Amino acid sequence: MAEFPHDKQHGDDKTDEMPETLSDERLYTELRKDFVEWFESVDAENFDEELLDAFLAEMEELKPLGNNFDSQSSLEAFHERISSLPAALSENSAQMSTPEKLTQKHHRLFYRAITVAATVAIMVATMMTAQALGVDVFGFLAKWTNDIFFFENGQTESQEPRTYPLAEGERAEYKSIDDALMAFDIDLPLSPSWVPEYVGAWKVSGTVMPSGMQIFAFTEDESGILTWEVSEFTPKDGPSIAIEKDAKGARQYESHGQTHYIIEDNGCNTASWIIDNIQCIISGFITEEELLKVIDSIYEVV
Amino acid sequence: MKKAFKRVSCLLLSFLLLSSIICANAASARSSSSLRYYSANLTAAENGKIFLDASVTGRTPCSKIGISMAYIYESDDGGKTFSRCATYYSSDYPAMMGSGLKYSFTPISFTGTIGHQYKATVLCRAVSDLGDDTKSYETRIVTAHR
Numbered sequence: 414m415a416e417f418p419h420d421k422q423h424g425d426d427k428t429d430e431m432p433e434t435l436s437d438e439r440l441y442t443e444l445r446k447d448f449v450e451w452f453e454s455v456d457a458e459n460f461d462e463e464l465l466d467a468f469l470a471e472m473e474e475l476k477p478l479g480n481n482f483d484s485q486s487s488l489e490a491f492h493e494r495i496s497s498l499p500a501a502l503s504e505n506s507a508q509m510s511t512p513e514k515l516t517q518k519h520h521r522l523f524y525r526a527i528t529v530a531a532t533v534a535i536m537v538a539t540m541m542t543a544q545a546l547g548v549d550v551f552g553f554l555a556k557w558t559n560d561i562f563f564f565e566n567g568q569t570e571s572q573e574p575r576t577y578p579l580a581e582g583e584r585a586e587y588k589s590i591d592d593a594l595m596a597f598d599i600d601l602p603l604s605p606s607w608v609p610e611y612v613g614a615w616k617v618s619g620t621v622m623p624s625g626m627q628i629f630a631f632t633e634d635e636s637g638i639l640t641w642e643v644s645e646f647t648p649k650d651g652p653s654i655a656i657e658k659d660a661k662g663a664r665q666y667e668s669h670g671q672t673h674y675i676i677e678d679n680g681c682n683t684a685s686w687i688i689d690n691i692q693c694i695i696s697g698f699i700t701e702e703e704l705l706k707v708i709d710s711i712y713e714v715v
Numbered sequence: 716m717k718k719a720f721k722r723v724s725c726l727l728l729s730f731l732l733l734s735s736i737i738c739a740n741a742a743s744a745r746s747s748s749s750l751r752y753y754s755a756n757l758t759a760a761e762n763g764k765i766f767l768d769a770s771v772t773g774r775t776p777c778s779k780i781g782i783s784m785a786y787i788y789e790s791d792d793g794g795k796t797f798s799r800c801a802t803y804y805s806s807d808y809p810a811m812m813g814s815g816l817k818y819s820f821t822p823i824s825f826t827g828t829i830g831h832q833y834k835a836t837v838l839c840r841a842v843s844d845l846g847d848d849t850k851s852y853e854t855r856i857v858t859a860h861r
Contacts, residue, residue: 567761640751655852657850678747
């Protein structure tokens, strides 16, 4: 059994001299003081658990810990504490209505609006940068760099193998674009029914390359004022033509549900689009308005 | 107030930085004087045969048009690394160049090793009254097969 440094139970002289009226409260105070002194002086090696238990038991005996928690009284105390809150809020509200506070509030709103506007501006600039760097943020199929436009592989469904009227490496001339399309068994809206008056008649040829068929037409004067071309590609590899362009980006032109890309290159306007596994290109030294009219004429029923 | 000013300044600086990138890109753009559009393709056929075809269209009729040079690259590790295995020059292979508004031919074929990957870099060239210009074009990768 551990011994207290000052054990009242063992009745030393000091204890004997204590007046009989010494209250439990005072004993408890003395005991607690002894306990604190002991607890602060004892080290880990000499720690006596039994003495600790004895201290705690004696203190419990002199002043038992209360175990009478009353939830009702705690709730009432809480209500009493928060009862002053609405008043405090009203006071604050009144203070906010002062002209000075209103101005602060307006300033805060103004800076927030500026922040939002600047964020939107940065987002727009980022999109422009992406476009300038060759990423079509609206489509992802067409791409362009500073000086070329091309279609990225993908999104083309596999097609039935075409029947060619020519063997691989052979070349043939046709009277018209329609004749060539018919010869290659291509039943798609590709042939324009309108070209500017100053453009001569088409000179049309077709060939079959290892990578697919190709039909090319250009105005008869050979000045190269206007060219028309359809090139087949395998769905696996995708289209492969790189189109020269100047600093301006490509822009989309919708006609009859088909997206066409309009590319400018120092006076030479080019339109390119994909239909099935065919890349179509119309290019020439005509105005953009004329080019759009040529495109529209492809879909018009004559 | 000070904090908001800093924020707005930062956003403004970012905007200016992005705008300058766009301007720099626009300034460095260079279109061709004589080329209109072009492409090149490697196609794998039976018994390891590989064909290189090219299609080059000039802005106007050209005295010379086609591919002036073709580098062929081979890979034996599934396309991770490539090394040059052949070079073709139009001076040695006249079929690589033609004349007119358009060149569209299959001037090169070679036999590759079955299972190896191949790609080509070609120089598309057009010589006309408007100028003499060459642009580099890289084909997609093909695998030689039986």
